Amino acid sequence: MTPVTQAxxxxxxVRxxxxxxVPQALVxxxxxTARWSPSGGNLQxxxxxxxxxxxxxAVCDLAANGSWSGAGPEDGGYALYPPSLWEPHRSRRYELGEQMYALLGIAREDKEGRLRQFAANYRFxxxxxGLFFIIDKRMGHGQWAHIGMFMQSVMLAAVELGLATCPQEAWGVYRGRLHKHLGLAAAEMVYCGMALGYADPDAPVNQLRSERASVDEFASLRGFD
Ligand SMILES: Cc1cc2nc3c(=O)[nH]c(=O)nc-3n(C[C@H](O)[C@H](O)[C@H](O)COP(=O)(O)O)c2cc1C
Known part of the structure; x- marks a missing residue:
């Protein structure tokens, strides 16, 4: 296996x-390494x-250190998922949640337990x-895709360095106060957070291996002999 496939x-x-x-030099x-990500027109x-x-x-304090109680996004926020998510995406999201809470021994009815687990996002x-990925709001759909590629580069390069990550759109809930606290320019916004550190190999939640659709489910290969 090539290192890329392995990574x-x-x-x-990792949750x-x-x-x-993690020393500053390693970050x-x-x-x-990640800065070699591609972007349309090399806009970066x-x-x-x-x-x-x-x-x-200070950032975790801003988010009440994970005592989040289900509040919606602040100013400048947007829903994490489209409303009334459709199939097959709806089931995929549901199954991921069920798999994760089963590993943690948190029952479906245990709303408080589920909320507590989600709130751990706000302690990274x-x-x-913690990493915050920032984009200028004047950028278009294309650039949003490119920042995503950059984040994937960060996550793969982290594997090579023995580090673990969890991308966290959950931080979008606090987009308004993060903007102020981080001193962003008026046009800038936090797109996503990311936890970065060394995985706890004994934590049950880290046993989670999410599934993927097979190639035939998402790709059609046309015009081949
Ligand atoms: C942009 C992005 C944002 C995400 N935000 C969160 C988040 O806020 N909290 C969380 O626990 N997981 C988050 N995830 C992790 C996804 O749930 C995870 O990538 C997906 O279930 C696939 O699992 P895997 O990353 O372990 O392969 C996010 C993933 C991506 C790509």
């Missing part, structure tokens, strides 16, 4: 981390703010580093 298969969303700091190395429409230590704490699942 693609090894990368998972529990060891209490082990820099990670971003130095991304900006990253990495927070550790007190800066990380206890990862020592």
């Amino acid at each position: 693609l298969q090894q990368r998972i969303s 529990a981390y060891l209490d082990r700091p 820099r190395e990670l971003l130095d 429409p991304w900006r990253v703010i990495a927070v550790a230590g007190k800066e990380r704490e 699942f206890d990862a020592p580093v």
Whole structure:
């Protein structure tokens, strides 16, 4: 297997981390690798703010340290998913949730338990580093795709460095206060957060292996002999 295939298969969303700091030099190395991501017209429409230590704490405080109780997105926010999600996406989302809560032993009726688990997003699942991916609101659909590619590059490069990640759109809920706290320009917005650290190998939630549709379900290969 090539290292790329390996990294693609090894990368998972890690939702529990060891209490082990990630040195600044390693975060820099990670971003130095990821910056080779492609983007249309080479616009490189991304900006990253990495927070550790007190800066990380301040951001978590902003989000009430994971005591989130189901509030909707603030100003400048948008729904994480389209309303009335349709098939097959609806079932995929449902199954992921069921798989995760089963591993955590949180029952369907345990609304509080589920909320608590979701709220852990706002502590970066206890990862020592948080990354925020920032885009200029004047950018179009294309550039949104490109920042996504950049994030995938960060996540794959992290695997190579022995680091784990979890992309976190959940931070979008606090887009308004993050904008102010991070001192973003008027046109900028936080698209997504990301937890970064060393995976806790013993945490049950990290046993989660989400499924994927087969190639035949999403691709049609035409005109081949
Ligand atoms: C852009 C993006 C945002 C995400 N936001 C969250 C999030 O806020 N919280 C979370 O626990 N997982 C989040 N995820 C993780 C997805 O649930 C996960 O990628 C998906 O279930 C596939 O699992 P895998 O990453 O382990 O392969 C996000 C993933 C992406 C790509």
